[in-house]
Amino acid sequence: MYGTQSKRDLALEFQSQIPILRPSIHARRANLTVKFQDLYGFTVEGNVDDVNVLNEVREKVRKQGRVWWALEANKGANWYLEPSISEGIALKSSLKFSTLANAITLKRLIRKGIPPLLRPKVWFSLSGAAKKKSTVPESYYNDLSKAVEGKVTPATRQIDHDLPRTFPGHPWLDTPEGHAALRRVLVGYSFRDSDVGYCQGLNYVAALLLLVMKTEEDAFWMLAVLLENVLVNDCYTNNLSGCHVEQRVFKDILVKKCPRIATHLEALDFDVSLVATEWFLCLFSKSLPSETTLRVWDVLFYEGAKVLFHVALAIFKMKEDELLLTHHVGDVINILQKTTHHLFDPDDLLTVAFDKIGSMTTNTISKQRKKQEPAVMAELDQRLRRLNSLKLDDK
Amino acid sequence: MARPGNKIIQAKLVLLGDMGTGKTSLVLRFVKGQFFENQEPTIGAAFFTQILSLQEATVKFDIWDTAGQERYHSLAPMYYRGAAAAVVVFDIASKDTFIRAKKWVEELQRQGNSNLVMALVANKSDLEPSREVDTEEGEEFAQENGMFYIETSAKTAENINDLFYEIAQRLAKACPSKPSTMNLNNEVQHRRKLFCCFG
Numbered sequence: 001m002y003g004t005q006s007k008r009d010l011a012l013e014f015q016s017q018i019p020i021l022r023p024s025i026h027a028r029r030a031n032l033t034v035k036f037q038d039l040y041g042f043t044v045e046g047n048v049d050d051v052n053v054l055n056e057v058r059e060k061v062r063k064q065g066r067v068w069w070a071l072e073a074n075k076g077a078n079w080y081l082e083p084s085i086s087e088g089i090a091l092k093s094s095l096k097f098s099t100l101a102n103a104i105t106l107k108r109l110i111r112k113g114i115p116p117l118l119r120p121k122v123w124f125s126l127s128g129a130a131k132k133k134s135t136v137p138e139s140y141y142n143d144l145s146k147a148v149e150g151k152v153t154p155a156t157r158q159i160d161h162d163l164p165r166t167f168p169g170h171p172w173l174d175t176p177e178g179h180a181a182l183r184r185v186l187v188g189y190s191f192r193d194s195d196v197g198y199c200q201g202l203n204y205v206a207a208l209l210l211l212v213m214k215t216e217e218d219a220f221w222m223l224a225v226l227l228e229n230v231l232v233n234d235c236y237t238n239n240l241s242g243c244h245v246e247q248r249v250f251k252d253i254l255v256k257k258c259p260r261i262a263t264h265l266e267a268l269d270f271d272v273s274l275v276a277t278e279w280f281l282c283l284f285s286k287s288l289p290s291e292t293t294l295r296v297w298d299v300l301f302y303e304g305a306k307v308l309f310h311v312a313l314a315i316f317k318m319k320e321d322e323l324l325l326t327h328h329v330g331d332v333i334n335i336l337q338k339t340t341h342h343l344f345d346p347d348d349l350l351t352v353a354f355d356k357i358g359s360m361t362t363n364t365i366s367k368q369r370k371k372q373e374p375a376v377m378a379e380l381d382q383r384l385r386r387l388n389s390l391k392l393d394d395k
Numbered sequence: 396m397a398r399p400g401n402k403i404i405q406a407k408l409v410l411l412g413d414m415g416t417g418k419t420s421l422v423l424r425f426v427k428g429q430f431f432e433n434q435e436p437t438i439g440a441a442f443f444t445q446i447l448s449l450q451e452a453t454v455k456f457d458i459w460d461t462a463g464q465e466r467y468h469s470l471a472p473m474y475y476r477g478a479a480a481a482v483v484v485f486d487i488a489s490k491d492t493f494i495r496a497k498k499w500v501e502e503l504q505r506q507g508n509s510n511l512v513m514a515l516v517a518n519k520s521d522l523e524p525s526r527e528v529d530t531e532e533g534e535e536f537a538q539e540n541g542m543f544y545i546e547t548s549a550k551t552a553e554n555i556n557d558l559f560y561e562i563a564q565r566l567a568k569a570c571p572s573k574p575s576t577m578n579l580n581n582e583v584q585h586r587r588k589l590f591c592c593f594g
């Protein structure tokens with residue numbers, strides 16, 4: 001089995017292997033596309049400007065790290081992990097001023113980014129994964145892995161099929177150890193929740209969790225808390241009904257928050273779900289550069305699933321002027337794809353997502369979900385009946 | 396690209412079929428001439444464009460390559476709605492994927508566009524030694540359902556261009572050169588112009 005220690009070494013290796021990127025003179029002159037590895041070992045293609053942005057981001061990450069260390073020195077290590085603070089936002093009214101102040105500091109701090117070194121610890125506590133894990137015996141994950149070893153189900157077959165297809169070429173994920181670790185996490189989860197089993201898309205999410213959390217067991221618990229507590233129910237179960245609900249809510253929010261874009265896209269007959277479905281199911285991991293994705297996840301794990309709406313809206317908002325000039329579905333998609341792939345500076349995205357969109361409370365979003373649920377269920381039901389009538393006709 | 400005086404056909408094409416049958420690989424081969432041993436699973440769908448010039452017309456394809464896993468089925472209507480052409484893909488080395496392909500065909504026939512150009516694609520023809528679906532079986536099913544049948548390999552590129560060429564040709568035939576602007580999509584309720592010609 002692949003040990004915890006060696007995985008940690010490997011992750012450190014990624015980081016030390018990557019010196020400040022200096023594109024060659026040739027590349028600079030010709031403004032060529034260059035290929036390089038980012039902070040998490042993913043191969044990125046970009047031009048010289050992108051490389052410069054990534055270097056700036058690295059510097060910002062370092063500065064942000066210093067802010068976190070200074071706060072630890074000031075308030076004590078783990079100050080942000082005290083339950084009263086980490087849950088402070090929800091419990092505002094009943095709290096002491098200092099706790100409230102800490103909670104506000106924490107929220108702001110997290111929107112500015114958790115330093116990669118602290119990410120495993122902070123995510124694990126603030127997401128509720130630690131709590132979830134603490135309610136079962138210490139040996140839960142190991143027992144689960146052992147119990148399911150060698151079992152074959154439709155889910156395990158699909159997982160096996162997808163292992164080499166998950167971020168192929170990645171220096172750790174695409175190795176026998178990487179495949180084995182990802183397999184154990186996904187297979188373990190497929191037995192924990194047989195309604196979810198295995199849903200394509202989770203392979204990317206779990207892979208990225210493994211890279212961040214460094215240990216398989218912690219990645220497993222992050223996946224569990226994500227599916228069971230953070231995201232809306234049934235996003236990944238048999239007909240993706242939760243995902244359908246989120247898409248409808250998103251369309252409504254777009255109409256409210258970006259009416260000009262919504263009207264224009266409507267006229268082009270462009271359904272935003274055509275692109276947003278993948279964003280929501282992969283939590284942006286297939287569209288945004290890795291550090292930008294993880295910055296989204298920083299906030300997601302602390303503030304909840306409404307963050308996905310903020311970010312999705314921001315992507316449209318950032319390109320409002322360009323989008324309004326499009327005449328064709330293909331142009332819309334090209335703009336959105338080019339934008340997401342080049343969002344190397346997470347702050348460009350998150351500033352729009354949280355400062356320019358206006359606030360959305362979890363409460364209002366829950367209400368909108370409730371409103372959409374019956375329509376989604378009716379639609380899925382009608383479809384099912386139509387398909388069943390096809391089968392009857394066969395006889 | 397377009398030849399002068401030639402009509403231009405804008406056509407939406409959708410690929411459907413079980414997971415791992417090679418939908419994305421077929422499109423990547425056609426659009427970029429690339430093939431990857433480990434092609435990432437598609438989530439939701441991916442969009443591509445490609446232009447084919449024929450003698451009589453220039454066809455501009457808007458291609459929707461959909462996700463194959465069964466549970467993604469519920470998203471499919473969003474992608475095939477208003478399509479002018481549908482490519483249903485199975486893997487010759489897997490009987491299960493052929494059964495799934497048949498279901499797709501049945502569903503497509505119910506969605507109301509009688510002009511829909513449909514192709515049944517038996518992909519991975521390079522895996523002949525592990526073939527589970529006979530050519531005759533595929534051909535017969537295609538014929539019964541008014542589709543054309545073709546065996547391809549995204550890996551070796553065999554028949555990939557022929558597949559899209561044939562579709563383009565059928566679209567051109569279905570789209571008379573006069574009147575100059577025409578909407579062949581008879582799904583009036585969708586007020587969509589995803590398949591139209593202009594001379």
Ligand SMILES: Nc1nc2c(ncn2[C@@H]2O[C@H](COP(=O)(O)OP(=O)(O)OP(=O)(O)O)[C@@H](O)[C@H]2O)c(=O)[nH]1
Nearest residue numbers: 415416417418419420432434437463519548549550
């Ligand atoms: N031998 C062989 N392998 C192929 C061929 N076409 C695709 N593959 C392989 O089959 C696997 C699946 O191909 P994809 O193109 O991702 O299949 P898909 O239908 O798009 O799969 P989903 O996106 O999961 O629905 C990949 O690893 C491809 O390399 C082919 O013609 N021959």
Ligand SMILES: [Mg+2]
Nearest residue numbers: 418419436437
């Ligand atoms: Mg695919």
